[in-house]
Amino acid sequence: MGSVAAPARRVLSGxxxxxxxxxxxVxxxxGAPGVRRDD
Structure with missing residues (x-):
């Protein structure tokens, strides 16, 4: 997971x-039961 975290952060930052x-x-x-995260 560590090898994926670094590139993922770069992509997410942009x-x-x-x-x-x-x-x-996702x-x-x-099928998350009523999980709404409006940040």
Missing amino acids: RIMSDRAHRHL LLLT
């Missing part, structure tokens, strides 16, 4: 909005 969308998609796909 794609924060994309990260948000990804989180929403929550929807995983």
